[in-house]
Amino acid sequence: MSFQKTITLKVNGVNYTRTVEPRLLLSDFIREDLLLTGTHVGCEHGICGACTITFNGDSIRSCLTLAVQADGAEITTVEGMGSQENMSKIQQKFQEHHALQCGFCTPGMLATCEDMVKKYPLTSEDEIRDGLSGNLCRCTGYQHIVDAVQAVVKEDKRDVS
Amino acid sequence: MTNKYIGSRVKRKEDPRLLTGNGRYVDDIKIVGQLHIAFYRSDHSHARICNIDTQAAKCSPGVIDVFTEKDICEYYSPVIAQSRMKNYQATVMSILAKDKVRYVGEPIVAVVAESRYAAEDAAALIAVDYEALPFITDPKVAAQLNAPKLHEELDSNILVERSFRRGDVEQAFWKPQVHIKEQFRFNRKTSVAMENRTYLANYDCTLNHLTLYSSTQVPGIIKDALSDLLNIPGNELRVIAPDVGGGFGGKTSLYPEEILVVLLARKLKKPVKWASDRLEDLTTTSQAFDELIDAEIAVDADGKILGLKAEVIGDVGAYSIYPWTAGIEPVQVISFLPGPYKIENYDAHVRAVATSKSPTGPYRGVGRPCSTFVMERLIDLASEQLDMDPKEMRLKNLVQPDEFPYKAASGIVWDKSGFVEGLNAACDAINYDELRDQQARARDEGRLFGIGISTFAELTGIGSRISASPGMPINTGTETASISIDSTGSIVARFGVASHGQGLETSLAQVVAEHLNVSIDSVRIIHGDSDAVAHSTGTYASRSAALGSGAAILATRALNVKLLKIASILLGDEEENIFIQDGFFFNKNTDKSLSLKALAKAYYSQMGSIPAELKEEIGDLSATKTYDPLWGTTSSATHVVALEIDRISLKVKISKYIVAEDCGQMINPLIVEGQVHGGVAQGIGAALFEEMVYDEQGQALSASLADYIVPAATEIPRIDIEHLDVELPPTLSGVRGMGESGTIGAPAAIANAISDALAPLDQYVTELPMTPERIFRLVQAAQNPSS
Numbered sequence: 001m002s003f004q005k006t007i008t009l010k011v012n013g014v015n016y017t018r019t020v021e022p023r024l025l026l027s028d029f030i031r032e033d034l035l036l037t038g039t040h041v042g043c044e045h046g047i048c049g050a051c052t053i054t055f056n057g058d059s060i061r062s063c064l065t066l067a068v069q070a071d072g073a074e075i076t077t078v079e080g081m082g083s084q085e086n087m088s089k090i091q092q093k094f095q096e097h098h099a100l101q102c103g104f105c106t107p108g109m110l111a112t113c114e115d116m117v118k119k120y121p122l123t124s125e126d127e128i129r130d131g132l133s134g135n136l137c138r139c140t141g142y143q144h145i146v147d148a149v150q151a152v153v154k155e156d157k158r159d160v161s
Numbered sequence: 162m163t164n165k166y167i168g169s170r171v172k173r174k175e176d177p178r179l180l181t182g183n184g185r186y187v188d189d190i191k192i193v194g195q196l197h198i199a200f201y202r203s204d205h206s207h208a209r210i211c212n213i214d215t216q217a218a219k220c221s222p223g224v225i226d227v228f229t230e231k232d233i234c235e236y237y238s239p240v241i242a243q244s245r246m247k248n249y250q251a252t253v254m255s256i257l258a259k260d261k262v263r264y265v266g267e268p269i270v271a272v273v274a275e276s277r278y279a280a281e282d283a284a285a286l287i288a289v290d291y292e293a294l295p296f297i298t299d300p301k302v303a304a305q306l307n308a309p310k311l312h313e314e315l316d317s318n319i320l321v322e323r324s325f326r327r328g329d330v331e332q333a334f335w336k337p338q339v340h341i342k343e344q345f346r347f348n349r350k351t352s353v354a355m356e357n358r359t360y361l362a363n364y365d366c367t368l369n370h371l372t373l374y375s376s377t378q379v380p381g382i383i384k385d386a387l388s389d390l391l392n393i394p395g396n397e398l399r400v401i402a403p404d405v406g407g408g409f410g411g412k413t414s415l416y417p418e419e420i421l422v423v424l425l426a427r428k429l430k431k432p433v434k435w436a437s438d439r440l441e442d443l444t445t446t447s448q449a450f451d452e453l454i455d456a457e458i459a460v461d462a463d464g465k466i467l468g469l470k471a472e473v474i475g476d477v478g479a480y481s482i483y484p485w486t487a488g489i490e491p492v493q494v495i496s497f498l499p500g501p502y503k504i505e506n507y508d509a510h511v512r513a514v515a516t517s518k519s520p521t522g523p524y525r526g527v528g529r530p531c532s533t534f535v536m537e538r539l540i541d542l543a544s545e546q547l548d549m550d551p552k553e554m555r556l557k558n559l560v561q562p563d564e565f566p567y568k569a570a571s572g573i574v575w576d577k578s579g580f581v582e583g584l585n586a587a588c589d590a591i592n593y594d595e596l597r598d599q600q601a602r603a604r605d606e607g608r609l610f611g612i613g614i615s616t617f618a619e620l621t622g623i624g625s626r627i628s629a630s631p632g633m634p635i636n637t638g639t640e641t642a643s644i645s646i647d648s649t650g651s652i653v654a655r656f657g658v659a660s661h662g663q664g665l666e667t668s669l670a671q672v673v674a675e676h677l678n679v680s681i682d683s684v685r686i687i688h689g690d691s692d693a694v695a696h697s698t699g700t701y702a703s704r705s706a707a708l709g710s711g712a713a714i715l716a717t718r719a720l721n722v723k724l725l726k727i728a729s730i731l732l733g734d735e736e737e738n739i740f741i742q743d744g745f746f747f748n749k750n751t752d753k754s755l756s757l758k759a760l761a762k763a764y765y766s767q768m769g770s771i772p773a774e775l776k777e778e779i780g781d782l783s784a785t786k787t788y789d790p791l792w793g794t795t796s797s798a799t800h801v802v803a804l805e806i807d808r809i810s811l812k813v814k815i816s817k818y819i820v821a822e823d824c825g826q827m828i829n830p831l832i833v834e835g836q837v838h839g840g841v842a843q844g845i846g847a848a849l850f851e852e853m854v855y856d857e858q859g860q861a862l863s864a865s866l867a868d869y870i871v872p873a874a875t876e877i878p879r880i881d882i883e884h885l886d887v888e889l890p891p892t893l894s895g896v897r898g899m900g901e902s903g904t905i906g907a908p909a910a911i912a913n914a915i916s917d918a919l920a921p922l923d924q925y926v927t928e929l930p931m932t933p934e935r936i937f938r939l940v941q942a943a944q945n946p947s948s
Contacts, residue, residue, distance in 0.1 A: 021278075023278075024278075031188075031189075032191075035191065036182065037182070037185075037186075037188075037189035037191075038181070038182015038183070038184070039182070040186070040355075040356070040406070041188075042355050042356070042357070042439065043439040043865075043866045044438055044439060045439065045865055045866065045867065047865070047866035047867055048355065048439075048866055048871075050355055077182065078180075078181065078182035079181065079182040079183075081181070082180075082181055083181055084177040084178060084181050084183060087177065087180060087181065091180040091181065094176070094180055095172055095173065095176040095177070095180060096172065098173065098831045098832065098834070098835050100176060100179055100180065101407075101662035101663070101664065101835055101839060102354070102355065102356070102404075102405065102406045102407040102661055102662030103175070103176075103179030103180070103184050103404065103406070103662070104184075104186065104354075104355040104356045104406030104407060105355045106179055106180060107182055110180070125879075128874075129874040129875045130874075130875060132873070132874035132875075133873040133874050133875040134873070135873075135874075136355065136866070136871050136873060137355070137874075138353055138354060138355050138407050138409070138839070138842075138843070138871065139355075139407055139662045139835070139839045140835055140838060140839050140842075141835075141837075141838030141839045141840075141841055141842030141877050141880060141903075142838075142842065142873075142874040142877050143838045143877070143879055143880060144834075144835060144838065145874070146874065146879075
């Protein structure tokens with residue numbers, strides 16, 4: 001419409017240059033312009049966490065971010081975490097522990113879990129639940145998600161020692 | 162024979178795609194040239210439409226066209242949910258509001274544009290003039306015969322009226338030892354599936370064929386309805402529910418937006434998509450549980466229930482929802498109110514009342530979360546007056562193991578299920594007696610510590626003898642499986658049921674693989690597609706595991722007969738000497754074997770390998786069978802919860818939660834546990850947080866996820882599960898439905914536990930959800946008893 005802005009960013013290791021409206025949400029840019037539909041949109045007001053992605057190393061809400069704010073950024077979406085044939089550790093643990101049912105919140109959950117496993121010791125279940133509290137899941141009651149995260153933490157500790 | 166797959170914790174087949182962003186939900190499907198709809202929706206709850214100005218919207222950049230009801234009404238028949246019930250009044254619903262609006266959020270104008278952004282820009286330019294009509298928001302007022310009517314052509318706002326009576330209630334209430342009389346309120350909630358409703362219609366002009374991709378639980382119902390309403394032959398219409406992001410009942414009904422995308426795709430000869438946003442989801446997806454229940458119970462000195470009475474008003478919102486009708490929730494409140502208890506004298510009456518709010522519909526549990534809440538509160542109130550432990554009072558009144566089948570007061574027949582066993586198992590697992598000691602110590606310290614029990618039963622896997630919704634004239638009692646082996650030896654099993662998180666791709670593959678004696682990896686499941694089988698409805702009412710597995714068993718049996726005949730010829734021996742194991746046919750008497758692949762190749766491709774007459778008889782290697790469990794079966798459970806209310810913040814902290822349930826044969830325990838956890842989490846939401854709040858003008862006040870509180874990981878405790886090993890039910894697979902159970906039991910258990918915690922203050926719960934504000938009011942009432 002009015003004026004457009006050109007942005008350059010790296011998503012899942014691929015460089016993109018695109019011209020976008022300043023009002024375009026990053027979630028819509030990822031889904032509609034880059035056709036990376038693994039990032040889901042659940043509320044568009046920053047509560048549900050389904051659209052969570054990794055942005056310059058931190059988990060953020062892509063529905064509360066404009067595409068123009070991602071100029072120069074490095075982004076990982078769920079498509080960049082692992083493939084069906086070669087899932088990441090957290091993805092594998094999600095399957096083993098049945099930490100997903102409908103799968104709609106899952107890409108955002110995975111981004112949050114990756115971030116918290118990387119940044120925090122997660123020594124207690126309460127700490128894990130606190131970390132998950134920004135992502136809503138309507139199917140699982142969270143217990144199996146907590147179990148999956150605990151399993152990752154346990155393995156990481158073993159790998160270190 | 163021991164099972165290889167059934168009963169095993171098989172990892173789900175659907176997970177790798179869903180975990181890697183390769184799921185395919187409706188909004189992930191992009192068809193070249195697709196157009197997008199945005200709606201202008203009513204901001205009045207009840208008003209006449211005087212004028213609609215779409216001029217500016219039509220000129221907005223990217224807009225293809227703008228539609229009001231008069232532009233589309235000639236292309237479809239309005240939506241009318243029929244019922245066989247006496248005293249039922251159907252409502253007439255148009256796609257876009259015609260002449261007047263009946264709830265805030267009702268669609269009035271549809272803008273079709275090249276992008277969602279352009280469509281929303283244009284929708285913002287639409288101006289509608291209204292003439293306000295009286296608000297019809299209080300169901301008690303709306304139920305009065307002189308109240309203003311929401312639908313002028315009807316006799317009143319009462320869409321459904323029904324009674325159940327048994328025994329001599331007058332006599333039962335004649336000076337009983339205990340007589341509890343209380344008014345209960347379960348406030349309106351909504352499903353909140355994480356994926357908002359989304360529809361995409363693709364019309365192929367060259368083939369004159371339309372495909373609707375719908376985030377629905379019931380592709381079969383939607384196909385049948387669209388065929389009727391839009392007059393499209395079924396062979397020109399296919400409804401696909403691809404990956405669906407949760408349903409919980411909210412995606413079991415036919416919606417105006419769903420009809421409109423199909424209508425416009427045909428009219429414009431372009432793919433047309435509508436993806437709901439969360440505001441639209443919260444205000445227009447069918448809501449639930451809006452019930453006002455006046456109930457009375459009479460109990461003798463031994464704690465035996467003498468009689469039960471209830472007068473229920475269900476606020477069903479603006480329309481009688483298609484296909485379930487306005488009766489689905491309120492009528493089932495009184496049909497299930499007696500619960501798993503022996504109650505000989507019962508008198509209940511319900512009215513489903515139209516109000517100027519969003520229509521209500523099925524939600525996980527349907528009727529039973531309310532009925533269980535009321536019945537379980539009544540038992541606790543009575544046991545308190547008798548100074549009897551609530552567990553003991555339940556044990557005295559439950560249908561005992563030797564008393565099945567038992568006909569409940571409303572006419573429901575319970576087949577044998579672990580009512581008593583469930584109560585005992587849950588109490589044992591949570592160390593009930595020790596917990597009571599712990600509570601005594603906590604009370605001595607002035608803490609508000611409560612224990613709550615709820616015991617309940619439900620009918621699941623219902624067959625053709627009972628409609629899934631009272632009086633509804635569509636068949637919800639059968640499911641079909643069609644299993645075929647092609648010329649390469651590959652197995653495809655097609656089902657009419659549809660998964661939206663239940664993992665049916667995995668559990669149905671377990672059943673098929675078990676009964677064909679092949680590897681689960683060799684079975685491909687197709688479901689959620691109206692083309693899969695000739696008739697189906699979909700997934701709701703805890704039916705798909707029971708009905709789907711039953712149909713799979715019948716189809717595999719028929720297919721095995723064919724395979725054995727062929728194998729006997731190819732292996733050169735009588736059929737009784739042939740057996741199949743892990744995808745290979747063996748001859749008991751020789752060392753000859755044959756893979757399923759080799760059998761299929763020989764059968765289809767090697768001319769002369771099978772006598773022509775036999776080939777004519779067998780046809781292709783497929784079998785299609787329909788299963789009807791007739792009356793269905795009984796599922797039951799007991800929940801026990803321990804919680805504490807913080808004296809200062811009044812926050813409820815759940816410390817222990819146990820579910821003991823009888824779901825018969827588990828196909829996949831991993832999936833069963835996930836369903837229980839998720840169901841309980843939704844029940845906790847209903848008990849403590851979730852409420853669609855409407856003001857007296859019919860404005861939705863909780864129309865964002867900041868205001869409508871869905872519990873997060875910090876609000877949900879660890880939930881322990883005891884699976885009961887009781888006699889298997891008469892369903893073909895031994896499966897009892899269990900998808901809704903968690904949500905049925907949790908509100909009652911928590912209401913009882915909060916009441917128990919507040920007992921030292923002489924306060925108790927009659928209303929849900931028990932938000933911090935409502936707990937605050939109870940605590941205040943205790944401090945200022947006069948006010």
